[in-house]
Amino acid sequence: MPDERTTGREGVGAAVLAAGFGERLRECGRPKPLARVAGLTLLERTVRTLRAGGLEGEIVVVVGHRGEEVAGHCKARGLPVRVVENPDYPRGNGTSVLAAMRFLPERFVVAMVDHIHTPESVRRLLRCEGDFVAAVDTRPVYADPGEATRVRLEGGRVVEFGKNLPRYDGLDAGLFLCSRPALERLREASGGERLSWNDLKRAWLASGGEVVACDLAGAPWTDVDTPQDLRLSEEMVLGWAASGNDGPVSRHINRRISRRITRRLLDTPLSPDQVSLLSFALAALGAGLLAAGRLRLGGALVQLASIVDGCDGELARARLESSPRGAVFDATLDRWADALIISGLALGAGTRLAAAAGYPALAGALLVSYTRARWEAALGRMPSRFTGLGATRDVRLAVLALGGLLGAPGAALLATGALGNAEALRRLLALKRGRS
Amino acid sequence: MPDERTTGREGVGAAVLAAGFGERLRECGRPKPLARVAGLTLLERTVRTLRAGGLEGEIVVVVGHRGEEVAGHCKARGLPVRVVENPDYPRGNGTSVLAAMRFLPERFVVAMVDHIHTPESVRRLLRCEGDFVAAVDTRPVYADPGEATRVRLEGGRVVEFGKNLPRYDGLDAGLFLCSRPALERLREASGGERLSWNDLKRAWLASGGEVVACDLAGAPWTDVDTPQDLRLSEEMVLGWAASGNDGPVSRHINRRISRRITRRLLDTPLSPDQVSLLSFALAALGAGLLAAGRLRLGGALVQLASIVDGCDGELARARLESSPRGAVFDATLDRWADALIISGLALGAGTRLAAAAGYPALAGALLVSYTRARWEAALGRMPSRFTGLGATRDVRLAVLALGGLLGAPGAALLATGALGNAEALRRLLALKRGRS
Incomplete structure (x- = not known):
């Protein structure tokens, strides 16, 4: 199989993780990436936000659950993306990052399809340096600290990720900038039963890797899990607009x-x-x-x-x-x-x-x-x-x-x-x- | 004596040759660099043209004949230049380039104080690449082909300089972009009785060096030798303005x-x-x-x-x-x-x-x-x-x-x-x- 590695000259790419089950939005009748917020599906919104934020390289959309419908949507809307199927998706979204990696340039963004950000936040992330940069928010406005992954910070670095950290300095905003050669090392950690993106982050930290924190500090962002989240995020988008x-x-x-x-x-x-x-x-x-x-x-x-x-x-x-x-x-x-x-x-x-x-x-x-x-x-x-x-x-x-x-x-x-x-x-x- | 060599990071510098006798303007009563055209002395005009054309590095004004008056003018007008005295000036203006060189960064412009150019011509010269670039004009409008140095061109290169070339393709516009390390090699050629800048150019060609031609192709420029030239060049400046x-x-x-x-x-x-x-x-x-x-x-x-x-x-x-x-x-x-x-x-x-x-x-x-x-x-x-x-x-x-x-x-x-x-x-x- 040809390895489509590319050089840094081709700009920063992105992996959009859109393979999950989206259980709590099942009642809407459509796969989660196709749920609509403020006139766009979550998937369109993620792709447009990345482009509007200045991302120039290839965008890889990883699909799994109801993957054909999501792929069909990309085609029907003419989204400028490459769709990659991840048959392993039930094992966790970490497998989706690994599936996307071979198609990505040296540096790439990891974005969750169910997280809504502004182009300005993407722009801020792209300005950061480091093998592994995580957007965090020390002053969250819309995101729910009960739901989101929490982070502990030390000297501009994330030192711990976890859903249930009792002491935390901010929330993980679900947006990352990674260096492909650095992350390749983590493939070895991928043998277990479950493999979430959080598992990979922890494996990176455990291997001595640094995670640079890019603080969005109150910028509008949120993640969407329930029908109520859809309505709240539409308010957020309209307020920002x-x-x-x-x-x-x-x-x-x-x-x-x-x-x-x-x-x-x-x-x-x-x-x-x-x-x-x-x-x-x-x-x-x-x-x-x-x-x-x-x-x-x-x-x-x-x-x-x-x-x-x-x-x-x-x-x-x-x-x-x-x-x-x-x-x-x-x-x-x-x-x-x-x-x-x-x-x-x-x-x-x-x-x-x-x-x-x-x-x-x-x-x-x-x-x-x-x-x-x-x-x-x-x-x-x-x-x-x-x-x-x-x-x-x-x-x-x-x-x-x-x-x-x-x-x-x-x-x-x-x-x-x-x-x-x-x-x-x-x-x-x-x-x-x-x-x- | 400290050698004030600087790195390429400091931008392109310039040597302004202002040491000559200016015989035919003697009747004006002031040294030639202080003759006025369109509200500015020739020296002020040269310095402002270089700056307006985007030159950022140090400007070295080489003085000789009536050097104290010229230096005094620089001080009185607050010109942002370094004045260097060249006691050797009666041997020719080539010695002035050599005198300036130690104070210049890696790349520098050589400009004649009695040549009037537009900032746009400087800008065009600065965009050229090469160890030795000469501004030439294949369609001269104001300059006099009977007075100026002529050039023969071959494939974008100057292959001959001379006042009396019978066949020529354009005029030497008296504006150059040089690499200091390359020109240093010519110091050996400086032993003779007379040493004009034209002698140095010919020595460069004889040593196998290439002179890239930067064609001004009809841009307004001229050189000023006589009181009549002063009036004509004022017309030129006003027409351009x-x-x-x-x-x-x-x-x-x-x-x-x-x-x-x-x-x-x-x-x-x-x-x-x-x-x-x-x-x-x-x-x-x-x-x-x-x-x-x-x-x-x-x-x-x-x-x-x-x-x-x-x-x-x-x-x-x-x-x-x-x-x-x-x-x-x-x-x-x-x-x-x-x-x-x-x-x-x-x-x-x-x-x-x-x-x-x-x-x-x-x-x-x-x-x-x-x-x-x-x-x-x-x-x-x-x-x-x-x-x-x-x-x-x-x-x-x-x-x-x-x-x-x-x-x-x-x-x-x-x-x-x-x-x-x-x-x-x-x-x-x-x-x-x-x-x-």
Whole structure:
């Protein structure tokens, strides 16, 4: 049999362990790797998370229990993976790691199909050095310390793994980075009746091997064993997807609603780009109503558009479909929507004040966005201190919406102009001082 | 005597040969390295060009004739260089290279203080591999084939250097990249009466060494020997500094005038940022006049502001002071000026059409700039095909200026809006198709 060993040049690979029985999810009717969380099966989610986290080498999915169904799913969804069957899976998931190893490059990640992580956690793991690195979490938020494997740490190293350790420093997060030549030595330990991945870890420690701890320190992750876990992990994914550089209106109002909308969109065929267009359409409709003098209804639609504007990013992050191109598309539509809303309010108000105040409002709104983009194109990330009240779209649209709803378009436009131009001026002065 | 040899890790260094007599510039009264071209002495220009081209290691300036004056200039201007005296300079500039060598890292550039290059040429040279790389020019534009050293090429290698080669393939551009250990071998050839750098090059070839040719192929460069050369090279520098991603109005009209203004600014203490502010002030004044209904005068000032807007970049490039920070500062002021001009024209025209048409005009103008910045922040350089008529500021300001001058503000605003929004829409559609 050809040995498909590859060199380190081919990047870090991954073994995804998807062979187990998944007893407690049996009532769902599908094999555990095919259980759905936030619009993706657990297996799709694991593969996309690894790729989004920067893993470039081959991904080997080890199947066992109901292996044909899982393999069929990989094929049907066109997942970029190699499926390897492990007939030994009833002996424990340690046998799955050994079965995957021959197809993997020098360094590879070991991931459990029933553990949900963020791409950022994968990225953090890939930055670690060592023959055996284990992601641990010293501040677990979602994972259950009663269920998970516990770890004891000493000087940045894991010195003990175990389900029932009475004293422990954190949880084993079920994500590892291993060196293949080092692990090959453990094949000898594989003769026993049962062979779990925990057995292999302990064999590694017993042989004098070091396990470097990569502390996720509160990053969102969890493992999924029961139908209740499925629901809780969906909450976790949506919560993570709804985070961002939000302004106060978004944080306290919009996100609560957009998250509920996003949850309903997850299993629809709607793409994030289509949701961006939907938000734009709502804003354009609102602008049209404002321009026609229907200030109250127009204002309400503007706020609705602002809420739906959160959904495209949430949907993309929850489905792990975020792309720079999608972000530029959304941002461009947002600027156009801003321009339409401000023009609509200025022209529909029917007062000389509003017709004039729309100009500084439009200039301020677009300049805030422009200065950030131009800064980041030339100078890299803009420091986080440049997020005053005038800096975020949620505040801007809330002010304009209130202008319509309360029948005070001139005041709303003046406030929008003042906030936006003040923030842009602050950035210009920072450039002048060169203290960027 | 301590040998200050350094490792390759310290980056590429440079020897700047500034020891010669400079006979034909004697009438200028100052040593040749201190002759001024486009606001900088030849020596400052050489040092800044090397740094702007990405050279990171030590720069050694070798002085001889009137060496104290040249050394004093380095100190007075705070040039980041080490000055080395070469008492042997009357024997030829080859002795200056040997004198510099002990202070240089493993790889170093040899530059003549009387040759003017662009940072881009330095960058190209630094990308070349080889123990001895010579910048040559197979399509010289400014340099005089009657004066310069000629080269014969074979298969990407220089096989002969000489002032009077009857058959030649290009000119020696006076810029080299050398490996110190390789050149050390030539010290033995240094016993003769005269020792020019050309002698050392020939000794290298005679010893079987290869000279890799780095073809500048028409890039702007020249050498300066006479007072007439000083004037011609200033033209060259200004012409190079005035190039950019110009629209048609800039190319055919604005640049001709801005270049003349810039020439007068070169020897003033005005900084590029101050010129950006001056252009902004002219635009703001023009906008104020437009808003007050003085459309003709306002329009004229807008076009003047557009012309002066070219000078900040020209001044920065000619003085080799360009910085990403300065570019963002200028761009931000430009967007604000655009907003003021459009608002002024819309509100000062006194017609309902103009008051409304200002909104799409302002949205289109800022969206064109925004889409480019946002694209480049996330996706890298925007393809050059996105430079339609609606894409550049020169066209936009010319249309608005004509709107004032010809008393047709509404039409000018509608045209500005149509051009800008059409270009922004084109970019949005390209994003949607994902064919970025």
